[in-house]
Every structure is written in structure tokens, then in C-alpha cells.
Amino acid sequence: MDFSEFVLMASTTRLNEIERAKQYADAVEFRLDLADAGVDALDVSLPLPVLVTNRVKGEGGEAAPTTDRLDRLCRAVKQPTVKAVDIELSTLTDGDGERVVDQAREHDVTVVVSTHDFEETPNRDRLLSLLTQADELGDVAKLAVTAKNRRDALTLLSVTEETTRNGRTVATMAMGEAGRHSRVVAPLYGSRIGYAPLSGEHATAPGQYDLETFRQLYESLR
Numbered sequence: 001m002d003f004s005e006f007v008l009m010a011s012t013t014r015l016n017e018i019e020r021a022k023q024y025a026d027a028v029e030f031r032l033d034l035a036d037a038g039v040d041a042l043d044v045s046l047p048l049p050v051l052v053t054n055r056v057k058g059e060g061g062e063a064a065p066t067t068d069r070l071d072r073l074c075r076a077v078k079q080p081t082v083k084a085v086d087i088e089l090s091t092l093t094d095g096d097g098e099r100v101v102d103q104a105r106e107h108d109v110t111v112v113v114s115t116h117d118f119e120e121t122p123n124r125d126r127l128l129s130l131l132t133q134a135d136e137l138g139d140v141a142k143l144a145v146t147a148k149n150r151r152d153a154l155t156l157l158s159v160t161e162e163t164t165r166n167g168r169t170v171a172t173m174a175m176g177e178a179g180r181h182s183r184v185v186a187p188l189y190g191s192r193i194g195y196a197p198l199s200g201e202h203a204t205a206p207g208q209y210d211l212e213t214f215r216q217l218y219e220s221l222r
């Protein structure tokens with residue numbers, strides 16, 4: 001997956017949902033940290049390409065910050081169905097996430113370098129700096145922040161437009177109610193990934209649209 005165009009990810013913990021997701025999604029985000037199944041569940045052929053995420057606690061996930069978390073990601077990228085892997089920027093700058101990137105490179109798997117802020121939307125300079133750092137360490141620079149008001153959403157959209165114009169591949173979204181619309185609008189400004197659960201009750205982040213709604217809104221806007 002090269003993310004040269006927008007990719008709508010069905011975000012899921014259950015790979016048997018893929019058949020249903022196929023109707024609306026371009027790919028699947030498998031949330032290893034939230035799933036009952038382990039890496040072995042990926043050892044099958046699936047109808048959509050998989051982005052694997054093993055989100056650490058503190059960035060919206062359930063995985064403890066152990067070497068086992070990264071071992072699982074390293075094993076996952078060896079599965080032929082896995083075409084992209086998510087690793088947090090903080091794991092690359094303060095942790096030992098580099099080996100996940102090395103393993104991904106070896107298996108021709110795209111690296112999404114992510115940052116999450118569940119409290120607020122940092123200022124414009126900080127957003128630009130996070131996206132620039134992430135872009136330098138991976139293939140897609142991803143930023144999920146919390147918008148408290150429309151101005152926050154606008155800041156994120158503006159940063160998305162600027163970084164895309166400068167040739168970077170980014171994925172952005174504002175979590176929470178005030179930023180909800182940004183999930184379907186950000187792709188118009190260059191964001192290359194949207195995340196949506198098959199149904200609202202299985203949301204993996206605040207303010208997500210369900211998959212069908214996301215697809216419909218996106219198609220009607222673009």
C-alpha cells in the first residue's frame with residue numbers, strides 16, 4: 001500500500017468482519033492490542049490488505065509498553081496479508097521501535113508513524129513539527145488530536161493542506177465531537193487515511209463515523 005490516494009480503513013478487532021467491511025473499505029486496520037486473537041490470526045489470506053496496529057497505553061491503546069508488544073508487531077509484518085504497520089512516533093524517538101521499521105522494510109511493508117493527543121489540539125507549529133518528524137521516520141505521518149472547537153479542527157485541516165502541498169504523505173483526524181467532520185473533510189485537504197468501525201458501538205476512537213456513513217459522506221464530498 002503506497003497511500004498515494006485516500007484509503008478508508010475498517011478498524012476492527014475481528015478479522016471475520018472483513019467480508020462485510022469489503023463493501024465500503026479499501027483496507028483493514030487490525031487492532032492487535034484490543035483483539036482476542038493474536039498474530040497467528042493474520043496467517044490467512046484475506047480479501048483486503050491489512051494495516052496492523054498494536055497501540056500502546058497512553059496513546060489510546062491497551063498494550064503494555066513491553067518488548068513483547070514490539071515482538072508481536074515484528075511477527076505480524078512477516079504475514080503476507082499485512083501491507084502496513086503503525087508505530088508511534090514516541091516509540092521511535094524514546095523506545096526501541098526502530099526494529100519494527102527494519103522488519104517492515106525487509107518485508108516491503110509501509111510504515112505509518114503516528115501521534116495521538118487525547119487532551120487537545122497542540123498549536124500549529126507543534127503539529128507541523130510532529131508531522132515532519134514522523135514523515136522523516138516512516139512513509140505516512142499520522143496525527144490524531146482532540147478538537148475542542150472548530151478552530152482546532154481548522155488548524156488541523158490547514159496543517160494537513162500545508163504538509164501535503166510540501167510533498168509529505170500525511171493522515172490526520174480530529175477526535176471528539178467538535179472535530180468529527182474533519183474525519184471526512186481532511187481527505188479533501190490531503191489526508192490519506194480514514195478509520196471507521198463497522199458499527200458505532202465498536203469505535204476505536206472518540207467521534208468516529210461508522211464505516212458505511214464514512215464512505216457515503218466521503219463519496220458525496222469528493
Ligand SMILES: O=C1C[C@@](O)(C(=O)O)C[C@@H](O)[C@@H]1O
Pocket residue numbers: 011029031053055060086114116144173175195196204205206208
Ligand atoms: O490511530 C488511529 C486513529 C484513530 O485513533 C482514530 O481517531 O480514528 C483510530 C485508531 O484505531 C487508529 O489506530
